[in-house]
Amino acid sequence: MADLSYHHGVKVVESPDTPSLLRVSRQNVTFVNGTAPDADVAAFPLNYPTLVTSLTQAALLGTAGTLLDDVKTVFGEGGSFVMVNRVEHSDTPAVLEANLIGGAVQRTGLYAALRAKALTGYQPRVIITAGNTGAWIEDGLVSVSLSSQGSNMTEAPVVTATGGGSDPGKVLPTLVAVMGTGADEGKVVRVDIVTPGQKMSEAPVIAFTGGGADEDKTLPAATANVGDVSNGFVSAFNTICPQVRARAYIAGPDTTNAEAVRFRQTVNGGRILIIDPKVLKNVAGVPVTKPVAPVFAGVRARVVASAEGVSGSVSNKIIRTIDGVRRTIQYPDDSNYLNENQISTIINERGGFRTWGSRLAIDDPLWQFDSVRATADMINESLEDLYFLYVDRKFTKYNLKMLVEDGNAGMRVFKNNDDIIDGRVWLSDLNVPALNANGKVFLEVEFEPIGIMEQIGITTHRNILYYQLLLDDVRGAIENGPLTLAA
Incomplete structure (x- = not known):
């Protein structure tokens, strides 16, 4: 907008209210x-x-x-x-x-x-x-569920796992108890898995010992959950x-x-x-x-x-x-x-x-499709970049209008490039004076990425009437002279 202070003469300024252009960063x-x-x-x-x-x-x-x-x-x-x-x-x-x-x-x-x-x-x-x-671990410890956190412990108890079945390749897990603070002081808030063990045909028994010398302490109780474990x-x-x-x-x-x-x-x-x-x-x-x-x-x-x-x-x-x-x-x-x-x-x-x-x-x-995830990522990132230049602009009718129009222009680019089937941008119903006055503007965006034809089904049929067409072709050729019948 114009500077309303005194100036005698002509002064030209460029408007800051300009469209934001779509930019797509390198995707490879x-x-x-x-x-x-x-x-x-x-x-x-x-x-x-x-x-x-x-x-x-x-x-x-x-x-x-x-x-x-x-x-x-x-x-x-x-x-x-x-x-x-x-x-x-x-x-x-x-x-x-x-x-x-x-x-x-x-x-x-x-x-x-x-x-x-x-x-x-x-x-x-x-x-x-x-x-x-x-790499993966067969039948290792997936998690430990606390059924009781215990109380009044002055130090972390020692956690041991026993049992786990009779598989000759079995290795028991190693665990450590993590103590809480504040309202959870004196309690165990979780059990961390240091090593998950392997080839346990049944869940091991989890036991806690120690926890300090307080006579009023109670030790926690926990259950082990066994399954296949991935890697870091x-x-x-x-x-x-x-x-x-x-x-x-x-x-x-x-x-x-x-x-x-x-x-x-x-x-x-x-x-x-x-x-x-x-x-x-x-x-x-x-x-x-x-x-x-x-x-x-x-x-x-x-x-x-x-x-x-x-x-x-x-x-x-x-x-x-x-x-x-x-x-x-x-x-x-x-x-x-x-x-x-x-x-x-x-x-x-x-x-x-x-x-x-x-x-x-x-x-x-x-x-689930890699290209669909990549397309959505590209569009989401491009929209963030597009609207970055609008941050802290004046809350005017023009800027609101351009927010929508610039977004829809971007959607047209992606549609014409066969990245999406279609898409659109509009002002959200979340826009109410109480939020707008606090500097918040909400847009809604929808689009559908171009998918892939992973499975192409073909059904073939027999049609014996083609024999009739074959016979008709032969009869026509005989009648017209190209073919003759043996005497």
């Missing part, structure tokens, strides 16, 4: 987490996400460790933007896994993805990592991926189809794509096992950069960088079994190895 960035002990430390510091856009730059990672191979695979499949996070290597498996998973507070390992955009300007869309992401990579991905609107591609156990399906039951969260089995590459005439996640991540980056775009599926695409798979997946029997249980795989059909399946590990079928 892959975050690769792994080791490279011989890397140029200046080019690739530890736990510092670094953008790589060429194999020349990637060569500074050195040949040792996992990162160079994984980056080369992503580029070989058609990727172009890779975000590398280098963690410290260790020959001790437990230490290496801890380094790869990292910490949420320090933003190390996988958690470095949370600061990737701040450091590189790009948000990762698919996250992959070195390490045994398909999965819980880290379930924490990280929603925050950065990414999906994680991970390998399954790489053993049998049945174990892959059982592993799937330990994974949920809606943003994890499980792939099984691993792949083989010919190295100097010897087949060498290689991770499968970089293959799918590279294919996904290729699809996004193609005419299909974000709404294109990672499934049914020719694979460029492998020479085999660790076990044969027969189409359609094996592949259907895996895909139906939300496990992607690789088939050898129609002239080559193909990615097959794109269902995320989630119990809600509305969000």
Whole structure:
């Protein structure tokens, strides 16, 4: 609006009430987490996400460790933007896994993805990592339910587990009691599982001892719950991926189809794509096992950069960088079994190895397709960016109108690009004076992402009347002269 103070003459100012233009950030960035002990430390510091856009730059990672191979695979499949996070290597498996998973507070390992955009300007869309992401524990301790918290304890009691059945491979869990504060002082508020144990054919008995010398103390009581237990990579991905609107591609156990399906039951969260089995590459005439996640991540980056775009599926695409798979997946029997249980795989059909399946590990079928989740993420992020410039603008009729019109213009772009079937933006009924006067404005948005044709049904029929057409054709040819009947 105009400056109403005195001014003698003509003064031109530009109106701040301008439309906000739709911007869509790059959607084919892959975050690769792994080791490279011989890397140029200046080019690739530890736990510092670094953008790589060429194999020349990637060569500074050195040949040792996992990162160079994984980056080369992503580029070989058609990727172009890779975000590398280098963690410290260790020959001790437990230490290496801890380094790869990292910490949420320090933003190390996988958690470095949370600061990737701040450091590189790009948000990762698919996250992959070195390490045994398909590990799982059979019949381990899933949780401990407190039936009584106890009271008047001056120190944490010791927690022990006994029993657990007679399986010869049984390992009992180790547990620790956590004391409460404030109103829960003197009580146990939860029992943390230090190690889950394994192969317990029945729930172990949980017992508490100690708890201090107070004569009025009562010890807690708890029940153990046994089941299959996933690994730390999965819980880290379930924490990280929603925050950065990414999906994680991970390998399954790489053993049998049945174990892959059982592993799937330990994974949920809606943003994890499980792939099984691993792949083989010919190295100097010897087949060498290689991770499968970089293959799918590279294919996904290729699809996004193609005419299909974000709404294109990672499934049914020719694979460029492998020479085999660790076990044969027969189409359609094996592949259907895996895909139906939300496990992607690789088939050898129609002239080559193909990615097959794109269902995320989630119990809600509305969000099970990887491309649908990615499309919704793109639109949600683009709307946030679109409306960022409206924050703290004046609450005027013009700005309210532009909020709706700019959003609907964005929906038209996504519709014309075949990302959504349709969508619209409108002012919510939540807009009432009491909230508006407090600086709050509410919009409603609806859209439907373009889905995929995962199953195409064909029904064939016989029709013996075609014989009549054949006879009619022959009779007509005889009558017209081209054919003659033998005397």
